[in-house]
Amino acid sequence: MKRTEVKEILLNTPVGSEVNVKGWVRTRRGSKNVGFITLNDGSTINNLQIVVEADNPDFDKLENIYSGTAISVDGEVVESIGSKQRVELKAKRVDILGNVDPDKYPLQPKKHSLEFLREIAHLRFRTNTFNAVFRIRHGLAYAIHKFFNDRGFYYIHTPIITGSDAEGAGAMFQVTTLDLNNVPKTDDGKVDYSKDFFAKKTNLTVSGQLEAELAALALGKVYTFGPTFRAENSNTTRHLAEFWMIEPEMAFYDINDDMDLAEEMLKYLVKYVLNNFPDELEFLRKRLADEEKNKKKEERSQDLIEKLNSVIDVEFARITYSEAFDILRNSKPNKKGKFEFPVKEWGIDLQSEHEKYLVEKHFKRSVIITDYPKAIKAFYMKQNDDDKTVKAMDVLFPGIGEIIGGSQREEDYDKLYARVKDLGMDESELWWYLETRKYGSVPHSGFGLGFERLVQFVTGMGNIRDVIPFPRTPKNAEF
């Protein structure tokens, strides 16, 4: 018999149909006269209840069926006597496909800590929580491609291995095939990279932005969506050594067009998940509420689904760095000395506590901050006429902080070149980037969206290590 997925049975299969299902047992329970199996096959977060009656010739197989066992069942779809499900499967034939040693199988039909599940990342897919998280992660990835495709953007594959470390977004992982126990040296004692695979020093990319700009200056609107790597020793709930980033880059867009696109995209993506993953969101909403039961009221975060709806309903606040600076300088916590980093001098970088105050206390919604001091931003950002600020924009989300960082890019060759020189950067590594400003240069803009931070926000998961299947963090590359 052809296999039917659980999702199909729960939604569409008429009562009385004969079907075959295959999947993994969540729980099994029963008595002398009847056995119950809760089965999940990954097609939906919901389970199918299978009933095996005592007169079934396969009834004694039940004693070898435990949590985690893979089984195949032929049976009839019937209306459920129990109240928790519309239909169930009355088994005619039960086959065990893959056994489980119940003494050793670490997943139990009970709540596990996320920390424990992280240590068994090869099995945590089998829990409802990760089932929901990774289904939504997929949905977001798909929606991102759909969003851009529908608006005439082209998906550009930028290199993972890069020969330039000019972007300056963070420490890099080196890529080499040299024998580390016997590194070839030049006469003056330095590493002889001419003997390395690429005959030069290479690293894993920290950003595809510079290459995306090259493509945007011909294809108009492009985006990247790929893995990026940062060798920073960051140990937080918001950082990974390997993460996925979305970087659109648009010719003829100024900073305002850039902000409009960022806001439209974020709202589109949140709406997409609300429309397409209601069961998963409901599960995660309950999970979060349950987890926060023990917290004090004022420390609890907003209801997950309410939070998502508030993002799509409300316009993001848009302010300049200078306005944000004034708000913070005159704020109560600043005057009372409650900030760990007091706000005194214009030009300071905004700290987590400042961003949190603006988003969660002052505006009570998402905020976009523009026109940052040029000293604290990257070399490629478009310089304003005041000679002090650049056309940068950061989108700040409640609970997450910076979810998007972007800017209008400096298209003027002389200004860009001067900035490269000022910062002591190696222009020979950037010749190709600079050259685009010589040939038909136009205003253009773009931004970077951290994919895992988006998934974190939408699923309500507190730790970024729980929204990527196999997290890479300092001292941890298991699996």
Next chain:
RNA sequence: UCCCCAGUAGCUCAGUUGGUUAGAGCGACUGACUGUUAAUCAGUAGGCCCCUGGUUCGAGUCCAGGCUGGGGAGCCA
């Protein structure tokens, strides 16, 4: 990288001013039970108390160093 907290059964945790044989709940196992919903009831098994060293008559408990995990900060997406 810095600050704080934690590491005891498969999981979540308790373990008194250092004192003899190490505790619970859940899970697993065995049995009972006429339809259960993380079933219920009874019983059984299960410990390198993170590692190394030190103090002490005696260390799960105190001290030092390390390892691992978590939270916060910085860096950022």
